[in-house]
Amino acid sequence: MSELDLPVPSIPNARDAVRALRPSQIREVANAGFGVENVLPFWFGESDRVTPAFIRDAASTALAAGATFYTHNLGIAPLRAALAGYVSGLHGATSAEQIAVTSAGVNALMLAAQLVVGAGDRVVAVTPLWPNLVEIPKILGAHVETVALGYGEHGWQLDLGQLLAALTPDTKMLMINSPNNPTGWVMSRDDQRVVLEHCRRYGIWIVADEVYERLYYPDDASGARAAPSFLDLATRDERVICVNSFSKAWLMTGWRLGWIVAPTALMDDLAKLVEYNTSCAPSFVQQAGIAALEQGERFTEELVQDLKTSRDHLVRALSAVPGVDVKAPLGAMYLFFSMPGSAHSLELCKAMVREVGLGIAPGSAFGPQGEGFVRWCYACDTARLDAGVERLRQFLARHQHG
Amino acid sequence: MSELDLPVPSIPNARDAVRALRPSQIREVANAGFGVENVLPFWFGESDRVTPAFIRDAASTALAAGATFYTHNLGIAPLRAALAGYVSGLHGATSAEQIAVTSAGVNALMLAAQLVVGAGDRVVAVTPLWPNLVEIPKILGAHVETVALGYGEHGWQLDLGQLLAALTPDTKMLMINSPNNPTGWVMSRDDQRVVLEHCRRYGIWIVADEVYERLYYPDDASGARAAPSFLDLATRDERVICVNSFSKAWLMTGWRLGWIVAPTALMDDLAKLVEYNTSCAPSFVQQAGIAALEQGERFTEELVQDLKTSRDHLVRALSAVPGVDVKAPLGAMYLFFSMPGSAHSLELCKAMVREVGLGIAPGSAFGPQGEGFVRWCYACDTARLDAGVERLRQFLARHQHG
Incomplete structure (x- = not known):
């Protein structure tokens, strides 16, 4: 493609400080689910609802x-x-x-x-x-x-x-x-x-x-x-x-x-x-x-009520899963909890999306201090949360036998 | 407003490298025209037409x-x-x-x-x-x-x-x-x-x-x-x-x-x-x-034709003004030219907007190498350009007498 005489130098890189920036582990998990049909995504910090x-x-x-x-x-x-x-x-x-x-x-x-x-x-x-x-x-x-x-x-x-x-x-x-x-x-x-x-x-x-x-x-x-x-x-x-x-x-x-x-x-x-x-x-x-x-304002107030309902629903549902340790936090729209296998959260999350189509974020995506946990965004309706918890149970059941 | 015990420190500043960044001289000129009615603005790098x-x-x-x-x-x-x-x-x-x-x-x-x-x-x-x-x-x-x-x-x-x-x-x-x-x-x-x-x-x-x-x-x-x-x-x-x-x-x-x-x-x-x-x-x-x-694509091609027409029109009109030195450049949507007074372009442009409501950008806004010139964005119809050139003539006539 080049018309020039000089050889093109080796493939260039960004500067070191930029190469050292962390890539998204959430994306890494999402990539692991590439080709999996009907993934239930709870990994992004985003509601599943369109803007009003x-x-x-x-x-x-x-x-x-x-x-x-x-x-x-x-x-x-x-x-x-x-x-x-x-x-x-x-x-x-x-x-x-x-x-x-x-x-x-x-x-x-x-x-x-x-x-x-x-x-x-x-x-x-x-x-x-x-x-x-x-x-x-x-x-x-x-x-x-x-x-x-x-x-x-x-x-x-x-x-x-x-x-x-x-x-x-x-x-x-x-x-x-x-x-x-x-x-x-x-x-x-x-x-x-x-x-x-x-x-x-x-x-x-x-x-x-x-x-x-x-x-x-x-x-x-x-x-x-x-x-x-x-x-x-x-x-x-x-x-x-x-x-x-x-x-x-x-x-x-x-x-x-x-x-x-x-x-x-x-x-x-x-x-x-x-x-x-x-x-x-x-x-x-x-x-x-x-x-x-x-x-x-009324929209936001209703949204917060809905989120609180979803938070409480998901805390109850996850608390009933053996081996899950979850507490209801005071803010945001996530549960950040531990579960069997979450000591290696990136591998766990890749396995969950691959095997049961459950998309949640590894705690290690949020720094080494987050390792041991996973993040679940609950900004959706309770039926979807239930479907997600059901997949979590399937995954755990499979790995108890395996 | 503060509930705290400690006195609030002195008014804070941004770091030195940020304070040293150049503010917009175009904005400085626009501010000089604040309160002037019916300014003709040719100072921004923007057409006066809405997106298609x-x-x-x-x-x-x-x-x-x-x-x-x-x-x-x-x-x-x-x-x-x-x-x-x-x-x-x-x-x-x-x-x-x-x-x-x-x-x-x-x-x-x-x-x-x-x-x-x-x-x-x-x-x-x-x-x-x-x-x-x-x-x-x-x-x-x-x-x-x-x-x-x-x-x-x-x-x-x-x-x-x-x-x-x-x-x-x-x-x-x-x-x-x-x-x-x-x-x-x-x-x-x-x-x-x-x-x-x-x-x-x-x-x-x-x-x-x-x-x-x-x-x-x-x-x-x-x-x-x-x-x-x-x-x-x-x-x-x-x-x-x-x-x-x-x-x-x-x-x-x-x-x-x-x-x-x-x-x-x-x-x-x-x-x-x-x-x-x-x-x-x-x-x-x-x-x-x-x-x-x-x-x-057709829109862009017509736009470029319109801009070329405007460029040529403005070059002709400005060339007929005594003391203006202007040439038609090959690209963009600006004429960057010299005129009586443009050796001090910031002061000139402030005076023009204040006195005759003509809004053009000082050359010094584009670095010390731009001093001596002014920038006119010609992305508008020729009638508007003519109205601007008429104001330029008024300004120069006033300053020849004064």
Whole structure:
């Protein structure tokens, strides 16, 4: 194909830091199921339901009206205003000038990391954790130390002393995800207060991934509409950057729309980073975001009720399976539990999809601290969950005999 | 607002490398026109026409059909296949495995840079240039050397010797944009051949921003459908990464959809980076991309004819203005020309928008090498161009008297 004289050099590679990034073990499991008919997939962090019609219609209406041009880097003014109202209602006064619209929650995390960390910086993350928070800083040349949640009779718990010890004065940024993917762990307000005070003392940035904040099922009768947030405690002009997304609370995973709450003083620099990453989110997608915020509250509340029902149903069903150890977590949309064979979770999950068409995610996909567990996304109806548990029983029965 | 005991530290800043990134001087000019009624905007790189209806309809149809879920990191298979067909038709055999779908052309550039460069790496860019190519590597800690195009009787020209001298053996990546924004310069195939051979010799990556390739107006009667591309010369498994976008050839600026052509050997690592940046482009936006490729060829050809008409019209009109030095470039959708006062282009452009509501971009927005010029986007009808030139004349007349 080449017209040139020189020989083509050897097949090129990406730089070492990129080659060292973790590939998705969930995809590895999915690949193991390639060709298996009728797989029941519980492996992705995504509901099986389509985005509500009123949100899809808003995008189509905007398209028909010609909303196909670039927007301001930080998002269209009506969406920033609607987000400010929404965030203020949940977490106290927040202005549109403290909001940036992003091209997904993960894009918001990348932008937050770019704002704060560069080569050689020290970052701390609490794990098990979806890989993105741990890998993003590495793309920028930062070093990531992990602090592991522990699993005990009360489910997944944070050892606060261990986290504080890791947050040394030379730490640049803490990345923390609560409600947590994959464990469903929810950081308590008391723990948030201690961590915020500690980070304030040393000037450590807190980047809080609060994408699951609405998927919160408190034991008490508080009726809280959202999990405890750093936004409830922090001022709006300190080293706290909160990341959120339309993906979970409005079933908009495929839309790639998120937002950041950050100090006004950062917004000019954040706008530059948005320009150099994606420039803006699609304009008609932003219009759909306004519809979600303005008309979606009842939908989200019903969704959370449905998810709680599914969570409780799956916990009951799995608890009845011999050898399964599962507890109901306070948030997110996953059960992260142990079962016979889960000490080698990747191999187990490959075998389950291959042999019985059951698609669940290996705990090791969420870091070495997740090994010994598997993650089951329960964002679907209970009949589908029952079908999945039935396959789990088939698989275990087969391996008891085998 | 804070419930905590410790005083809040001083207002936080982004890290130095981010604060040093250039803000948009175009936005600075636009801000200077805030409150001015009836501004004629020629400052952005965007047509004034809405995306064609058949593309918008494809997105709405996909939304109605429920395409609201995550997709594969590298894009949906039918879009990758359609892109492979499109690229093969323009530049020779290219497979779907060599294509990655991205969340805009600029996102493709960010991904390409992340693949290749890290802290301390040397990058070379040819300027004047839209700021993104120069600033993106700096976010990753790389150093960027610039090589300036020269302006002479034949318009903007590359000094090939100067570029080769800058491409030292320790250079990691060349970022080059042809057809070029802002100058309209088009790199010749001969120059591309020499640069590719040189980069092959030293293992230097070429990241080619070919977003304007279809906006090409050759002097000859070749009937070429696209500007010379590195894809015409390179094999598909060497250190060449070509970046493209749906923004210009299908008027899809606000959609944020682009693609990368790169060696198959890079695709697993590229998929990881997509995961950690935006995870995927919105699924219904990808469906719209398929419609653009499958049904859009006649539209693009007519668009290019319209743009050529607008280019020639504006060159004629500006040439008749005393003190304006303008030449018709071979590509893109801009005239980058000098005029009385353009030695201080930022101040000039602010004055023009303030005094006569004429919105054009200062040359200094495209690096110090662009100072002395202004950029006019001619992607609109000729009546609008005439109205703009009339304002330019008014402005100059006023300043001759004053």
